[in-house]
Amino acid sequence: MTKPKQVTIVEVAEAAGVSIATVSNVLNRGGIRSSKETIRKVELAAEQLGYRRNTMAAGLSRNKTYEIGLIIPAMAGYYGQLAEHLQIEAHHAGYHLSVFSSGGFDPDIERRHLEVLLQRRVDGLICHGLAMGFETTRSIVNSGTPLVLINGWGWPEDIATGAVNLGFAGACLQSVKVLADHGCETICYLGSKRSKVIDEQRLIGFDAGMAQFGGGVSQEIVDTMGLDIEAYLRDLMQRHAKSVGVVAFDDHVALRVLSAANKMNIDIPGRLKLIGINNDYIAKESYPGISSWDIPYNDQAQMAINKLMHKIGNKAESGEDREIEVPLTFIERGTTKLQ
Amino acid sequence: MTKPKQVTIVEVAEAAGVSIATVSNVLNRGGIRSSKETIRKVELAAEQLGYRRNTMAAGLSRNKTYEIGLIIPAMAGYYGQLAEHLQIEAHHAGYHLSVFSSGGFDPDIERRHLEVLLQRRVDGLICHGLAMGFETTRSIVNSGTPLVLINGWGWPEDIATGAVNLGFAGACLQSVKVLADHGCETICYLGSKRSKVIDEQRLIGFDAGMAQFGGGVSQEIVDTMGLDIEAYLRDLMQRHAKSVGVVAFDDHVALRVLSAANKMNIDIPGRLKLIGINNDYIAKESYPGISSWDIPYNDQAQMAINKLMHKIGNKAESGEDREIEVPLTFIERGTTKLQ
């Protein structure tokens, strides 16, 4: 199956009895400056011959692809959701978004995808928290292709055009407040070093929250990597007779805690109060429902695409900050309050 | 920011003091037939100038893109996982996979993505259960681009080169057997009409299972669209004094059932036994763990890519069937058996 030769504008031009320039104008430039009659003829011919524009030729010729590349650590959960929204927003802006997963923060795969996208001459790049270091990234993206970061804090301006970050710190800070207000005598943060930068942000918020609202409340910081949640919980409950609060890295971790607690018959939210992040569907559908922080996917996607468009169109940055912070919204459910 | 002109092989050729053909040979054709010295010179020049091959020009020239497109209904859950594995397998085969989501079985978005991919002249297409009809699909994919379906049953040969399908029917059939063996007096299938074709497959298996193993066992078939699970469960338990079995559409639905049961203090697996499909992480991490069917992502991805490669390379179909069935594996957990 050698690729069957596809029909080109030349053939359409012949069939319609006009020149290729005319065909190009009618088909790919919104029918500017052409007589109704010509337009009809061309469109008919194209339709009948099954003409389909060759993106490569077009891109090559005008030095613009109308494609933007997205690299995320994985397809699951938050990343995948964001990808969907970005795809939609990109489409609204007249661009197409190609999605690549770096298979869970693998720097090598990440580099490979980046390289491929640049070889494609994408007009822009959106990346979620690059696993590569600054230097490596710089040496790769020095081509002048605009790069917008998602959840990337403190990147140098010569690499990233800007960043759109979720307000994890604020969410964690407020989580501590909620738990403290509910009378927890100790508050634990169950982190995940796998997502380094995000974990850091959450810790910043947690620490700030403890400093601000944690008077007389003890604290603990634990990483879930290889942690036996059940054992940890048992130990925790033994050490504290009254109410314990847990801020989980995300709803995934929260579910594990919840399940362990259910198994051990720990009273929720009486003895144990729990807050997750992401507002995954599991948060809504577990029992009890997990209090969590909802992510405004739409906003984040819109802002990211806008930022990119500004840069691509060389428009002024419209006075926005280089790093935008998008706040999350608390959704309270059964793990922190009685119905 | 007009795109800064990128360096081309012409410039590399000049810098290295050779012809562009030589540069092309060295850089993009695996160093075929070139003196060590020339290779060194060219590579050095390319390195220093920061040369990056232009995929569009290459693809245009050789009429081959080494890109394959994937369209899935969504990024979440099974689809996203599969996409990751497909990406890896595609890479092993020397291809790149661009992923597009049709935003939940939206035929319009699906068509748009398909169109874009064909305009890119991808070498192959992988689609998960197209929402479009046969006719529409045919009119779009008649370009001779090989198309492999994932979970597509009974598609005409002139459209799809082949299909790699998960053995949902077999899994449901066996689920019924398991529940019947465990002494359930009634067995319910909680479906989801949203995923039409998949729901059909599951029902086929369920029906076959009831016919084969359901002697003396009553059955019920319900759709979860807009269903009040808690109310349904209450009703179900009232109508049946002994053990009730539920085959859920997937682990997502299973979790909702599980949560409702936990809330109502229904004994699991004593009074209610539950089996999901997909073996999502929620199945492992809920309490009790949800018995489910594990999906061999690797196998399915490998087979899909192989099928596509065979067709692209015009190799014989190696005697394989056009529709391949990949079996699932039962993972038993707390919702069907006591620890």
Added chain:
DNA sequence: CTGTTAGCGCGTTCAG
């Protein structure tokens, strides 16, 4: 082994 040349399909002048 290396250089020359002719396209790949389309966008864009610039005369008519």
Added chain:
DNA sequence: CTGAACGCGCTAACAG
């Protein structure tokens, strides 16, 4: 409003 001609960056013969 139309048509001929050139160029985008690269590959694939074919000569040398």
